[in-house]
Amino acid sequence: MPRRAGLVLAALIVSALVCNINLAVANVALPDIGRALGSSQTSLTLVAVGCTLGLAMSVLYLGAIGDRYGRKRLLMLGLALTIPASAISAWAPDTTTLVAGRIFTGIAAGMAYPTTLALITALWAEGPKRVRAIALWSAVSAGGAVIGPVLAGLLLESFWWGSVFLIAVPLAVIGFVLVMVSVPSHVNESTKAVDHIGGIISVVMVAALVLGIGIISAPGKLTAALIMLGAAAVLILVFGWHELRARNPIYDLHYARRRLFWVPAVAGMIIFGSLVGSMFVGQQFLQNVLDYSTLDAGTAILPAAVGMVAVAPLSARLVVRIGSRDTMLLGYAFILPAFIVMLVTWGEGTSYAWVGLGYLLVGIGAGLSLTPAARSLTGSVPVTRVGMASGTADLQRDLGGSIMQALLGALLTIGYATAFTSQIDASPAASQVSEATQSALTQSYSSAATLAERYPEYSDQIINAAQQSFVDGANWAYAAGGIAVIIGAILVAVIYPGRTREQALIAQYDAADATVDGAAPATPSTATT
Numbered sequence: 274m275p276r277r278a279g280l281v282l283a284a285l286i287v288s289a290l291v292c293n294i295n296l297a298v299a300n301v302a303l304p305d306i307g308r309a310l311g312s313s314q315t316s317l318t319l320v321a322v323g324c325t326l327g328l329a330m331s332v333l334y335l336g337a338i339g340d341r342y343g344r345k346r347l348l349m350l351g352l353a354l355t356i357p358a359s360a361i362s363a364w365a366p367d368t369t370t371l372v373a374g375r376i377f378t379g380i381a382a383g384m385a386y387p388t389t390l391a392l393i394t395a396l397w398a399e400g401p402k403r404v405r406a407i408a409l410w411s412a413v414s415a416g417g418a419v420i421g422p423v424l425a426g427l428l429l430e431s432f433w434w435g436s437v438f439l440i441a442v443p444l445a446v447i448g449f450v451l452v453m454v455s456v457p458s459h460v461n462e463s464t465k466a467v468d469h470i471g472g473i474i475s476v477v478m479v480a481a482l483v484l485g486i487g488i489i490s491a492p493g494k495l496t497a498a499l500i501m502l503g504a505a506a507v508l509i510l511v512f513g514w515h516e517l518r519a520r521n522p523i524y525d526l527h528y529a530r531r532r533l534f535w536v537p538a539v540a541g542m543i544i545f546g547s548l549v550g551s552m553f554v555g556q557q558f559l560q561n562v563l564d565y566s567t568l569d570a571g572t573a574i575l576p577a578a579v580g581m582v583a584v585a586p587l588s589a590r591l592v593v594r595i596g597s598r599d600t601m602l603l604g605y606a607f608i609l610p611a612f613i614v615m616l617v618t619w620g621e622g623t624s625y626a627w628v629g630l631g632y633l634l635v636g637i638g639a640g641l642s643l644t645p646a647a648r649s650l651t652g653s654v655p656v657t658r659v660g661m662a663s664g665t666a667d668l669q670r671d672l673g674g675s676i677m678q679a680l681l682g683a684l685l686t687i688g689y690a691t692a693f694t695s696q697i698d699a700s701p702a703a704s705q706v707s708e709a710t711q712s713a714l715t716q717s718y719s720s721a722a723t724l725a726e727r728y729p730e731y732s733d734q735i736i737n738a739a740q741q742s743f744v745d746g747a748n749w750a751y752a753a754g755g756i757a758v759i760i761g762a763i764l765v766a767v768i769y770p771g772r773t774r775e776q777a778l779i780a781q782y783d784a785a786d787a788t789v790d791g792a793a794p795a796t797p798s799t800a801t802t
Contacts, residue, residue: 281456282393286413292382300556304567309433313720315494324382325379326379327376328379354381396457409585412644429567468521482501489683536768544643551611556574588644596773597649598775601642604637605642607637608639612754619631680753688750693742696742718739718742
């Protein structure tokens with residue numbers, strides 16, 4: 274454990290909080306952004322997913338660079354670059370610039386976020402103290418994804434939509450100073466060359482995957498989306514082939530195929546994706562359908578933050594007592610009912626009791642599950658490769674968040690357009706609706722609301738139809754989220770070992786890594802079961 278351990282942990286948690294607040298601040302502002310910039314539903318999805326996209330596509334490469342050239346240095350650079358990236362987003366004149374600013378913010382977070390968990394793993398020895406540190410880091414940093422919209426709602430009561438992207442700036446300054454004065458400069462860093470080719474492939478691969486999913490529902494973008502997804506599939510194969518042959522792979526597949534590594538990586542992806550995806554759809558639902566103000570919509574998700582922070586100490590104790598598998602499964606047992614509540618009870622006229630219950634359940638589930646997932650990842654590799662493990666822990670959150678946001682956003686878009694088209698077709702005045710008007714009505718809720726302002730005599734009809742269509746689209750998204758949670762729970766229950774076998778595998782991995790000086794990949798026969 275480092276000197277001034279409390280101050281060091283505070284510095285790392287504040288730094289992680291900067292990244293996670295930036296992930297979610299856009300959600301509560303999406304309706305305002307849509308009206309101000311004339312954005313389509315697909316464009317709003319890209320705004321929401323932009324920061325997680327930038328983080329997800331850069332996190333593996335930057336984690337390896339931190340392992341080699343200095344984690345503290347990379348952490349401070351990421352915090353510093355957060356400031357200009359936030360300014361670009363705040364004063365973006367159009368949606369394209371805003372998406373670019375959000376991606377830049379994510380890349381800055383990619384420098385900082387993986388480094389925080391890597392440093393915790395490098396500075397705290399394996400055992401209960403490390404588990405508690407990871408639990409606090411996980412709960413507070415993930416809670417940032419909930420706190421962000423609350424603060425954004427407060428700002429939007431008095432300021433323009435761009436102000437939400439400046440929330441993390443003061444924290445970035447505080448984090449920079451704390452890291453500079455308290456965090457050790459070099460701790461168990463690698464001396465091997467960075468696999469730059471693999472890093473570049475990973476960046477393009479993840480970007481193609483997330484963008485392909487994000488635009489697949491946009492009118493006229495199906496071909497482009499399929500090309501991106503096809504390119505992502507090819508790049509995944511190329512990346513795997515390259516990494517198996519690279520002298521110093523950026524993503525060592527000998528470690529990645531360990532059960533204590535890949536299973537929690539996939540499980541954590543679904544968990545965090547469920548949290549972020551439900552908030553992405555839910556924030557728009559609260560404002561568009563229930564007519565919540567931005568402040569009310571932001572504070573409505575506070576139960577999720579309360580749930581995450583409240584169960585963090587319990588999660589750490591459960592990991593030690595019953596093991597990572599059962600703790601993760603307990604988290605899934607809360608997240609699945611959350612989606613059921615959203616699917617069954619969230620509609621026009623829903624009381625806040627049901628809204629708060631849904632968010633509380635998903636927050637408790639995420640709080641219970643993310644600690645064992647992160648602990649398992651970082652504990653299954655040698656400390657010299659902890660950047661890869663922490664990068665994967667971040668990737669599971671950010672790629673999971675990106676994919677789930679893009680997937681749920683695509684389903685929301687398709688469901689909304691389908692439902693509104695059906696209502697138009699069923700209307701006695703269907704023949705009088707021009708193609709341009711139908712396109713505006715089915716493009717997004719904000720587009721329909723803008724049209725309603727232009728035609729006040731039809732305003733009530735348009736808004737009622739748009740709200741019902743939004744609820745139908747949201748239900749498509751909630752159902753998909755529930756299915757993903759069920760798949761994740763089955764994966765953990767069937768493949769991840771129980772507590773006794775988990776401890777035996779960790780000891781086995783440590784022994785195998787020690788025989789090769791803790792850096793070269795362990796042989797499959799000794800440490801890949």
